[in-house]
Amino acid sequence: MLQEELLHTLALLKTEGIGDVIAKKLLTHLGSAEEVFKAKPIQLAKIDGIGASIIRNLKKKEVLIAAEAELKFIQSQHINTLFYQDALYPERLKQCFDAPVLLFTAGNIHLENRKIISMVGTRQVTSYGMDFCKNLIADLAPLNPIIVSGFAYGVDIVVHQAAIENNLQTIGVLAHGLNQIYPKTHKKYMHKMEENGGFMTEFWSTSNPDRENFVKRNRIVAGISEATIVIESAEKGGSLVTATMANDYNKEVFAVPGRATDKYSQGCNMLIKTNKAHLLTNATDLIYHLNWDIKKSEKAIQKQLFVSLENEEQIIYDYLQKQGKEHLDIISLESNMPIFKLSSILLNMELKGVVRPLQGKFFEII
Template structure:
């Protein structure tokens, strides 16, 4: 990628990037710095809003980042993700609950997205790293800045199977105004957001609100009515958010969402009835399976061919993956041959 290509990608800059709204006024010292960062390692990436590698779910939100800086395994952006957020001052019970749910979701094929903050965020990332799953850390600072510093080793470990993501230039320091913007990326990358241990003024509730505005699912773990550490979660539950005790509650809700959409679907004209009758699942899943080729098929191609909304396609692909009919590969999905 050269300066001119990066210039084209930065035509509509988010406020978080320290650039003028006019492309002619770009600070090319920053551009040069970003390009030098890009060349430092093979696992450094800069992707624009219309890049094929740009996460499709994030692309759908009201104000998606124009540019993403990514460090680590770029394929970590492919699996359906669940965000886990919560208190920086977590209890032992909160840490254990977070670790158990994060690991169980990871073993079911989900990636786990969070903000690398102290407390619940760190516990979620750490649990997934421990089971060699995929986790995505979204930063409120430059991609090469570790914050908090205590998470330096975790920052490194995440990159093996997962990745670090930021919309901010390299070397940008963490400041308070960056984190609400960071939160929209955490929720925007995910099909659902789980809140663990949140007080009423918790920043985690900002992420939950953003998830709702993005038409994503929100879940909350209840806790003791004594003290103030769970009041935010309890308020969410009172307002209709699903109460979660374990990963199965989240998976059940996503399956219910899938079934809600499936009930409204019509059989696709390109699916032969004889072929569907030989498959051990619903005609709707059979329809989606026909949209995945034996060669690498991008998620955008699956959505276009199937005619279904992206959130439903991701849920259905996960079901097909768990049943062994498709596999996640770099660039999308492939159909597997089964007897």
């Protein structure tokens, strides 16, 4: 984007009453941000949703002064800007109606890879959540996905570190400008992050990590990826907001199940129970639902399952290993187990990651 047009785009976004949706409407009607500022009031008034107050605000000199200051910061720090109509703008995010008009990035981000997944969760991550994150990312590593998260405490930083350890590109979406880092204790991770991906934000250098910015940040996390995975979450939390946004964008959502009594599994269990997320027990579940290259994936993730099975679980496992996929009624008949008991056993096996349900009450081993 040319510097003059970037300046006017910044000024447009700084104008009170103009957000991303209205900015796009103005840009569509008038062709460029510079033309928006050149337009006469009578032209602007003809555009649906543009009232007298917005027209007055566009004429204020303060917006251009603020834009000039931010442009100097961008230039001095060599920050990359992505305009929503640019070819390099994240393709899936571009399809979201409220996607940011401008994104600012730092580091070594390359979005040519179509396999992009977002992973979110509680800041009070448990050892169970940590282990799941690390194992999932290690298992997905042969497929070389881009891993997106919010660079916050807990699940976020575990996700970023696991991606780096597996030489995967990882992107931290920030709720503030690129002139600072939050939380400050994560500054030690910045260099590795920028080597293996980097940071992305819609916020200016004048923005602080205010509460409302985290909600806005979450729509980028949800919109940029093919799927959002909730690792752990309490009954309420930002991760559930991100999952809701992903559902609203018609994205796939996955949640890691946990014990009903565990505080930081309640949100995930609720998502699964209300059909707002697929149950996720391992990498194969994700690959299967996202329709990634199954043959390549199976070779990449061939891994011995060191899972302890009860006697009845072992009987079912051995049967499915011989038969391949089989209907619930047939498994019940062949194993001489009533349906109610068999269903409970299959659920336990599913949680252990050794079987998965298919359409039409079929099951197969993983």
